[in-house]
Amino acid sequence: MKQILVTGGAGFIGSHLCARLLSEGHSVICLDNFFTGSRSNILPLIGHKFFEVVRHDVTLPYYAEVDEVYNLACPASPIHYQFDAIQTVKTSVMGAINMLGNASRTKAKILQASTSEVYGDPFEHPQKESYWGNVNPIGIRSCYDEGKRVAETLFMDYHRINNVRIKIIRIFNTYGPNMHPNDGRVVSNFIVQALQGQDLTIYGDGSQTRSFQYVDDLVEGMIRMMATDDSFVGPVNIGNPNEFTIRELAEKVIQMTGSTSKIAYRPLPHDDPKQRRPDISLAKKRLDWEPTIQLEQGLQKTIEYFKGIV
Ligand code: NAD
Ligand code: UDP
Numbered sequence: 001m002k003q004i005l006v007t008g009g010a011g012f013i014g015s016h017l018c019a020r021l022l023s024e025g026h027s028v029i030c031l032d033n034f035f036t037g038s039r040s041n042i043l044p045l046i047g048h049k050f051f052e053v054v055r056h057d058v059t060l061p062y063y064a065e066v067d068e069v070y071n072l073a074c075p076a077s078p079i080h081y082q083f084d085a086i087q088t089v090k091t092s093v094m095g096a097i098n099m100l101g102n103a104s105r106t107k108a109k110i111l112q113a114s115t116s117e118v119y120g121d122p123f124e125h126p127q128k129e130s131y132w133g134n135v136n137p138i139g140i141r142s143c144y145d146e147g148k149r150v151a152e153t154l155f156m157d158y159h160r161i162n163n164v165r166i167k168i169i170r171i172f173n174t175y176g177p178n179m180h181p182n183d184g185r186v187v188s189n190f191i192v193q194a195l196q197g198q199d200l201t202i203y204g205d206g207s208q209t210r211s212f213q214y215v216d217d218l219v220e221g222m223i224r225m226m227a228t229d230d231s232f233v234g235p236v237n238i239g240n241p242n243e244f245t246i247r248e249l250a251e252k253v254i255q256m257t258g259s260t261s262k263i264a265y266r267p268l269p270h271d272d273p274k275q276r277r278p279d280i281s282l283a284k285k286r287l288d289w290e291p292t293i294q295l296e297q298g299l300q301k302t303i304e305y306f307k308g309i310v
Helices: 010-022 040-046 078-082 085-106 143-161 186-196 215-226 248-259 279-287 295-307
Strands: 003-008 027-032 052-054 068-071 111-114 165-171 201-205 209-211 235-237 244-246 265-266
Touching: 003 010, 003 085, 010 027, 010 040, 010 215, 027 040, 052 143, 068 085, 068 201, 068 215, 078 085, 078 111, 085 111, 085 143, 085 165, 085 186, 085 265, 143 165, 165 186, 165 215, 186 248, 201 248, 215 235, 215 244, 215 279, 235 279, 244 248, 248 265, 248 295
Parallel strands: 003 027, 003 068, 027 052, 068 111, 111 165, 165 235, 201 265
Antiparallel strands: 209 244
16 A cells, blocks of 8 residues: 555546545545635545545645655646636646655655646647647746746756656646536536537637547556656656547537537637647557547546536
């Protein structure tokens, strides 16, 4: 049994990860400040004898004797990370320093939930880990993108200088149950809008692409990455390479929900990446991992979840 700290454990991905780690017999500390996470996500876990919830902000130091840390604390949806952009940078940067400090002290392995946003609006397609990205350092997405880039830098420097046992994964657009209905990201927005008979809001003309990964595939990838030996630190892309336009996604959601909703076009936000698709050769080779749940099947599970809460 390992003692595992999950920062951002009450969030969408964190709650699935905590559940999976508990089911494997580990002891889990879920640390969260509940900015975008919620108690309802972890309600089924409360009362489990090896599950502990700590309300704490990662911008402040935290000390716990642990074997592994998954560092997920950070708002991930554009509307939430732009709500208090300075706090977003602090969460990524100071959060990384504080969690790396504790990992260094306890000799724990620590995995950083980085993002495909480090590639920005990419010139290389699909994106390989060797691509350095095309990121605007002063735009409205920069608090998130640059915060995550600095966090990667910190992870690498703590590894090089202090021999901290790090792992970096770059997560591509992930969806599934436990996303907040007002999260603001495209999959949850479209499903909630379709179920409520509202117009589906496409930003821009809907020709921009994303590659959507179901959360269970991601959690499997995270666990496999954590289990690799210390010499493999990443970064490694974890995502589903099947690419869709946002218009295709809207049409699929309308069809699968049987909704009478129409599509409404809204202005495209600044710096919205035009295309995104992971090259997952490295994950296949080093983790023997690839996604198993394709969009239709994942959407079905997510639609069922939202039917129960909206
Ligand atoms: P989420 O917003 O549901 O979860 C983030 C969690 O972190 C929430 O529970 C929130 O309350 C917590 N948090 C935020 N700031 C904090 C702070 N200062 N101290 C402590 N807790 C704090 O988002 P998610 O989709 O579950 O994302 C989890 C992680 O995965 C994030 O780091 C995100 O950047 C990364 N990621 C997610 C995606 C995706 O598509 N979902 C893609 C790339 C990367
Ligand atoms: N998007 C959209 N309608 C929405 C929410 C998002 O058309 O209601 C678009 C958004 O402009 C982007 C894509 O969907 O092009 C994915 O957005 P999301 O916020 O989910 O993730 P990210 O932009 O961070 O990849």
